[in-house]
Amino acid sequence: MRREGDTFVIPGLATAHSHAFQRAIRGRTHKRSASGSFWSWRTLMYRFAQGLDPEAAYALARYAYAELARHGITAVGEFHYVHHTPDGTPYDDRTELADATIRAARDAGLRVTLLRVLYARAGAGRPPEPEQRRFCDGSLDDALADVSTLRARYADDPFVRVGVAPHSVRAVPAEWLRDAAAHARAHALPFHMHVAEQRREIRECLAEHGLRPIELLAELGAIDARFVGVHATHLRPHEARLLRGAFACLCRTTERDLGDGSPDLIALRDAGVRFCVGTDSHASSDAFEELRAVELDERVRSEARQVAFDGEALLRIGSAEGYAAIGFDLPSDDRVFVDANDASLVGAGDDADALVFAASGRAVRHVEVAGVRIVEDGVPRGLDEARAEFVRTLERLG
Numbered sequence: 001m002r003r004e005g006d007t008f009v010i011p012g013l014a015t016a017h018s019h020a021f022q023r024a025i026r027g028r029t030h031k032r033s034a035s036g037s038f039w040s041w042r043t044l045m046y047r048f049a050q051g052l053d054p055e056a057a058y059a060l061a062r063y064a065y066a067e068l069a070r071h072g073i074t075a076v077g078e079f080h081y082v083h084h085t086p087d088g089t090p091y092d093d094r095t096e097l098a099d100a101t102i103r104a105a106r107d108a109g110l111r112v113t114l115l116r117v118l119y120a121r122a123g124a125g126r127p128p129e130p131e132q133r134r135f136c137d138g139s140l141d142d143a144l145a146d147v148s149t150l151r152a153r154y155a156d157d158p159f160v161r162v163g164v165a166p167h168s169v170r171a172v173p174a175e176w177l178r179d180a181a182a183h184a185r186a187h188a189l190p191f192h193m194h195v196a197e198q199r200r201e202i203r204e205c206l207a208e209h210g211l212r213p214i215e216l217l218a219e220l221g222a223i224d225a226r227f228v229g230v231h232a233t234h235l236r237p238h239e240a241r242l243l244r245g246a247f248a249c250l251c252r253t254t255e256r257d258l259g260d261g262s263p264d265l266i267a268l269r270d271a272g273v274r275f276c277v278g279t280d281s282h283a284s285s286d287a288f289e290e291l292r293a294v295e296l297d298e299r300v301r302s303e304a305r306q307v308a309f310d311g312e313a314l315l316r317i318g319s320a321e322g323y324a325a326i327g328f329d330l331p332s333d334d335r336v337f338v339d340a341n342d343a344s345l346v347g348a349g350d351d352a353d354a355l356v357f358a359a360s361g362r363a364v365r366h367v368e369v370a371g372v373r374i375v376e377d378g379v380p381r382g383l384d385e386a387r388a389e390f391v392r393t394l395e396r397l398g
Helices: 020-025 038-049 054-070 096-108 130-135 140-153 174-186 199-209 213-219 237-242 252-258 265-270 287-302 311-325 352-358 383-397
Strands: 002-004 007-011 013-018 073-080 111-118 160-166 191-195 227-231 247-250 274-277 335-339 364-369 372-376
Touching (some): 007 311, 013 054, 013 227, 013 247, 013 274, 013 311, 020 054, 054 372, 073 096, 073 160, 073 311, 073 364, 096 140, 140 160, 140 174, 174 191, 174 213, 199 213, 237 265, 247 311, 252 287, 274 287, 274 311, 287 311, 311 352
Parallel strands (some): 013 073, 073 111, 111 160, 160 191, 191 227, 227 247, 247 274
Antiparallel strands (some): 002 007, 007 335
16 A cells, blocks of 8 residues: 555455345345344345346446446455246356356456356255255266366456355355365365354254364365355364365455354454455445444454454555455556545545445446556446336336
8 A cells, every 4th residue: 555645556456256146136036024034034035136137237236347447446256146037047148147257247347257156056965945945966077067168268468367266165065065165176266155154054054964064164174274264253273273274255245144142253363364355245335334334343242442453454455465365466457446535534644444444335446457447537438328227127026
């Protein structure tokens, strides 16, 4: 980070965990309910996902990515799990929805890692629910063939990566986890997975395997330097140690929105776990809010101040570490220019602490990827068209 006149210049920022289509339900899931939970939210999200087609997938992602760029994000890890038609029949081109999502990211000017999700079941011994059929593949070979197709298609595009992403221990049987991890390792691909987000997930894993999720993944040989455990919320100290050298991806605005709970960051940090952040459900697209929430939520949990990460560490988590988690090196010409005269920063100071803990994402003035400006004076390229198509798509989907 450096200051040039009235501008702070920082490296490009990465969201390592995104479900772009969920931007469409922002603000729509907050009706007070006696039974409100992650699981009731998921039911609402599933209903919306049923309406997605390639045109809608592109339009929703294109606007979501423009909004990310507006807030200083230059690279996205898209945890992509809507693959097929609503009844589970593959499209003629099996990767049509993935391709639409990649095209949306590239049209927004972002680097993107398409994390091709593996999904097989509703839970142990339970076939997919009707709303889950379009997420699921008949075999692991089918899913990994799609990974290979995407890798070949984008092999010459330096802005696109492909990774492997079992959805969760509840959605994928152990043999899929073992073989998918081996495939990712053999091809040096990022390997991402939701882990220990919900206590129910842990109970079900114990019932099926006699192990907690991280214990199971360690036994299957799935944890290495390319492994990214998304959320990692409800871990015991020994599980944090099993993640040493791997990543925990924290998605604090979404985790707060869903009432997931807070991970023990001190235990994870002291165990040698690396960190990145994700915008997940796009409850917020503000990169600075996502970063400072990592530290601020830990202060709430521990009832202390300045306990886990300072501003410099958080910027590193948001930039170089986030890029590494999705398989990119951070180039020097991915840059974010922040207005030091923005109302949120006036009088706040000139260091990384001031920037991370005080700045609004609206303070971002310009954004460059590979030296090409994708946000100019606070306006992402193609914003008007992307916004208009986003609104039309919402009206069509209802």
